[in-house]
Amino acid sequence: MTQILQPLIEQRADPYIYRHTDGYYYFTASVPQYDRIELRRAKTIEGLASAQTRDVWRKPDTGAYSELIWAPEIHFNQGAWYVYFAAAPSREIKNKLFQHRMYALRNENANPLEGQWEFMGQVDTGIDSFCLDATTFTHKGQLYYLWAQKHEDIEGNSNLYIAPMKTPWQIEGQPIMLSKPEHEWECRGFLVNEGPSVLKKNGKIFISYSASATDHNYAMGLLWADENADLLDPASWHKSDQPVLQTCFEHKIYGPGHNSFTVAEDGSTVLLVYHARTYTEIVGDPLWNPDRHTFVKPLRWDADGMPDFGRPSIA
Template structure:
């Protein structure tokens, strides 16, 4: 069988999120290289997103608690309105350390989120005052859930994965539940990290993909899964794969794939995997400011047991 090599859909957009809405449009957002704003675009096809005009939905203030390093925005339609969830750090004069991110939400009630006004809803408070980021939401059996990465001072490493129900689209309900922490060899290369969770429902299961290790060629993706009828707030409901499901392809030069999202092809059923990766490893200077993490999209396949098969980040 001939292998089809993948090229980037959108260059210099990391932490990509594509959402197919009921209005027939695909919506795209991602971290921009300047980390200074939330950028949105939409198109009637996935391919069309590459050339779609962009709109700056929100721009960071010059100073204050959410005025630096705007990371990993995600656009969701929850309870009749549009929300963008994102992480931001305080300005340097507030705190000395660079990575002091907290999570925030903005809301737009316009049917088209590229129009209308965005309202700042404030911090999404998890009850734990520590570094946190990469929030996503999903609805299951009528309940809205919040899923994110956060630092726990009592657990070695940079971030773990947590889940909680939501009282409103910008407020969680109850105590956060720890689902996963970096523990396997492939999760602790460079940094001990579990981050970037994304949710997919298929074949009677709830799947959570996530990313681990440093954001260089060691970056890779793992998988958690639970029965769709299980208590999602019970850690015992979840099984964690011991090996990565998606990682660097040295043969074709696609490095550090991760921070993914899932969307659907134009047929409405085929699951598409959206992720970022680099095409080289020789990063000059601070990797944080290297702009060349590009957005890729490929088809997700399935095995006979109903489990996702991610394949290689270089092969369609």
């Protein structure tokens, strides 16, 4: 019998779930007001839905990072907790709305819902342009930063970049572009590659990402490289020609994307975490519509060890 999925958490876009060594799942996402960073934790995935939330950081009223707090992620890097997020400056500074840059917070308490969060400043990529959706991962002892950014010489809104990190809040070296919008399904409404997420499995490094406008056209693609390859060499990476997750019109789950990966309570089943809408009759700009909900489903695998994302509506 087909199990039609229901949202785990309503009105939480860009969801990120991390299972820590303390046995807790930690959850953060964009809140509809885009004005703060909210955390919650629970012993189970289902428990996150009803877990008490804590606002760990609120935007200032004015300044370089005082508008549109987007897509926070919580990571435990080199012995401390970090939240990476994007924020835009006050309009009186840039006189434009979408001028996001990326920032980091740090908390050295064992429980990140307690203790103090320290503002570590901007994560400077060396390219002064719109950027967002940072994630981090460690491979063979090296911490990497992976994000989306606009380049003035490349048509479109954002491309995917990678760089090694000197500290959990500073990159070193030149950013390396891994992907740009080029397929038709990446260029519907907007030319976008954003929201990267990393999964290591079956001897490969997988990077999922999202593309196109944030309405029903939003869809996910996939990059992958051999785990022994040079991750800073674009030639090491392969790219899917077709989306790996897209709108399911049959079951009315629209625009799945901006995902993360976590693991089930059994410690081995990989879970796909993503947001999607349950209707298309959006009034006004889809950005301001709060009804992007968090969904969670098991990730399947094919005979070649490649991930099978299935449909966003079916577990």
